[in-house]
Amino acid sequence: MKLALLLFVVLVSNFLPSSLAAPSSSGDGYAITGRVKVEGMTSKGFGASSKLLNAKIILNGGQNVTFVRADGYFTFHNVPAGTHLIEVAALGYFFSPVRVDISARFPGKIQAALTENRKALHELILEPLREEQYYEIREPFSIMSFLKSPMGLMMGFMLLVIFVMPKLVENMDPEEIRRAQEEMRTNFLPRSS
């Protein structure tokens, strides 16, 4: 049932050459290019691409939002050096946020790691993350599930009392019953001493 879901985040340090050579006044940042990849068909039979149609890539909690192209690639431009957070919002999948470090000392050096499991993304394949199932699966009718339901339990309990309890009493030794009754009687009698 669980299908392999792969997310490749390929961080290519292909900066805009012009911006790197002579940082212009508007954007003296770097570009982060990555790739989101969902492999295989989903359980509902949709193609992978249609699932990713509405996938959004979010930088730093909403500072920048971009979308994936048909081949799964996305790019953030003009990102300053520092540590950033990239989140993927795609309905039906659970993506771990990615921590991205852009080095200020070595322009162009980018490191990335998943924040959920602290796995470093080096050449850059993410472990399959899970597919989200938003609905409960309706169990097919079975006699066990009926018995487990409150009503079934109540009925079972009633049947137990009706049929088994008399048996319990029957199976007891008559001697024992008499003794128990005697004991009860003596217990209830007021002690006179």
Next chain:
Amino acid sequence: MAIRACLGLMILLVFSSTISTALFEDQVGLADWHQKYIGKVKHAIFHTQKTGRKRVVVSTEENVVASLDLRTGDIFWRHVLGKIDRIDQVDITLGKYVVTLSSGGSILRAWNLPDGQMIWESILQVSAPSKSLLHVPANMNVGKDNLILVFGGSSIHALSSTDGQIVWRKELSTNSLEIQQVFQPHDSDIIYALGFIGSSEFVAYYVNYKTGEVLQQSKASFKSGFCGEASLASDDVVVALDASRTYLVSISFRNGVINFQQIYIRDLIPEFSGKATLLPSKYNGILAVDIASSIVLLRVKGVNELEIIEKINYPSAISDALPLSKEQQAFAILQHDESRIHFKVKFDTDLTNEVLKETIQMDGQRGNIEKVFINNYMRTDRTHGFRVLVVMEDHSLLLVQQGEIVWSREDGLASIVDSTTSELPVEKEGVSVAEVEHSLFEWLKGHFLKLKGTLMLASPDEVAAIQAIRLKSFEKNKMTRDHNGFRKLIIVLTRAGKVLALHTGDGRVVWSVLLPVLRKSETCGNPFALNVYQWQVPHHHAMHENPSVLVVGRCGHNFDAPGIFSIVDAYNGKVHNSLVLEHSVRHIMPLPLTDSTEQNLHIVIDDNLHAHLYPKTSDSVKIFLDEMPNIYWYSVEVGKNIIKGYSLEIKGELDMAENVFQPKELWSIVFPSESETIALTATRKMNEIVHTQAKIVADQDVMYKYISTNILFVATVAPKASGEIGSATPEEAWLYAYLIDTVSGRILHRVSHQGAQGPIHAVVSENWVVYHYFNLRAHRHEMSVIEIYDQSREDNKDVWKLVLGKHNLTAPISSYSKPEVTVKSQSYFFTHSVKSLAVTVTAKGITSKQLLIGTIGDQVLALDKRFLDPRRSVNPTQSEKEEGIIPLTDSLPIVPQSYVTHALQVEGLRGIVTTPAKLESTTLVFSYGVDLFFTRIAPSRTYDSLTEDFSYALLLLTIVALVAALLVTWALSEKKELREKWR
């Protein structure tokens, strides 16, 4: 013993099955509804030439780009861009890509027209975000490498429309150049770019389309300056407005020679006064000028000759020109006349006659027409037919064709400002239940169908029938109050100043009203909708009256602008009363007091911190004066980093007509501005009900919650780290969380989180606060909980003290006293960024709570409060486990089944509102953004009512079986007895 064990087992089994509150797929739409919107349309491009699906591509003020079905108005696809990524322009290129220019002309994206897939994205180097123009040549043959030109700031970019590569880039001028008009004469490779440098210099560039080479450039300055608007009149004349907006300046630039010609508008239009605006339009030789009272169409005959063609009185709107052929253009004029709209289409070749003239009836609550987009189609007799897409003042979108409104979209709902709820009317006597339930037979039949469904015996047809029965359930859409309190009206206020009532059953609009006081007028040029409050909620005294809501607005965005009040009937949307106040509105405090007609008392604090009491009746003043010593309020001055607490006092004689009270400052807390800035404040909901103060913990111990309605949660962050994530290092970031008592100004608790920064979201409820922030050290989001307990009641646990009456349970609780409090807190990692945070509320506060987290993916996640319990530990003891304490984990679990929004998204999520139903177990959840979503959730399952899928038929079957068994066993025992007797 056996019985007890059995019972225990049973209870355990029953309860173990009630932890999750997930939904089955076939339950979608039973209790929830979802509505998709796009917002107020800014641009619209039709795509109707080809056979197949006709569509219109729109961009909106909510930063949405969407493709709509022209026949029905349904959304084919839609993308919501980032918050700061405003769309400047939208167009279609190559007949298959939608191109959007956004972020001040710096991002150009292409989307596939059929399915909305992003094809390419290009970043343009723009010196400063400025007015930008997108030019997509229309006359190019498809298949050639078409270039898209973007004019922004002082540069031109040419991009290939197939892959978004920049083909050439030209820097025109380093000064503040603003290109106003771009055009390309037919079948020519030369682009004309006209604009202004600064405010007084006009410039014309002739640019080669293929290479970007500037062929010719001419400049001239005009001494009285331009206001920055220009309209192209013909191939060599442009008309601009001067800086005072009273002169038209016609500029001819033939062959690089620039000539200015001033024309005083009053000479043309004698009744003109005030300021004129040029309407952006591209007509051949025609100019549309908006003077305050009407739109005037002018024909440009020569450089210095203008002629009035037509004057269209307000309110009216005019569309851009639609080229029909090389020589002919058509444009639409829409004009209001009471509730009707006259729709005219004219050709620019023949301005005196109309090609088309229609009259449309219009709902009066949509206001004036704001924008018109025209499109044509071929009639069967080969003549041109026209349709228009109309954007109204309330942000709704209509398609008008053949004198009819073909479809309309209530897109004002994409910009909800505030919301409240109202009860529906009580069911009148005489309406019998039988009518609702049709007949008993039908009812039973339905339930038998359901039984078949649960037993998995139903055929596909029957399954469909079951689903239909459940979805169209008449019960949930009735216009009357129900027992469980599920049916209510959600009253929302939109940014356009429209108030709409939505039915919780199916989300339909019950009534809507565009408030007249929130519309642009001469007294109030820039009205601004703020909040909506419950004004009158009759239950005892004024039963015959309808409940009403108070809508608050402001004239303009400044705090000192006069306030606007409007009181609207919650049942039918009638405006009872509306007024522009003499004072400003800074805060509004609904008081828990009502006057004799059950109108809620409200205190309005104005910009001078004076308090005004509403309603302004002597009755309310009397009630208020009794309570005045108990009223405290506070103000948070974010910029100054000060929180101040006040009470109210009367200076001198109280003017009964005015009801103005002066503030008396009681305390103030000043945060050191070099190390802290206020990032967020949060308080408890006023109407929240707490069931019990005591919390029974393991070992029969009791803890007393510190429950005070005066708790204020304040979060401050380091000034350096007040920006977005990624702007600060862990060393220079910190976050302080404060709990402040707003009556005494006492800081109850303060906690610091080193290396943490915003954005912060918080929710306060009962005796706890949960807040969400970003931990820079771990580089993960974190959620913390603070619970606060009353220590002074700790001694009451002693039974002997209770018996001997030495307890202090009956001692009055005073906000002045300084209770000893203890605080417990804990932090956990949370995966996602958060957009909104809320908590469930129930009628009596008995049901356990769930947090509702609006995630960055625009979903709403329900998370049990038990996961945010500071008493969680790695290895809970047996008794703690019995109490329900979950073993501590470092991060909060995200269970996909507990998404309230299941497989839907509330695009552009901004707020989550919870309202209690009458049924204790249930909370109504309304979340809004660009989309709306409503559902009801039961945090501990619906323990107080049978669920919707409870099978009555099964119950009946069981009873019948039991009776049968009874009869059989009875007969058997009779027989046996008889046999015994014979023996």
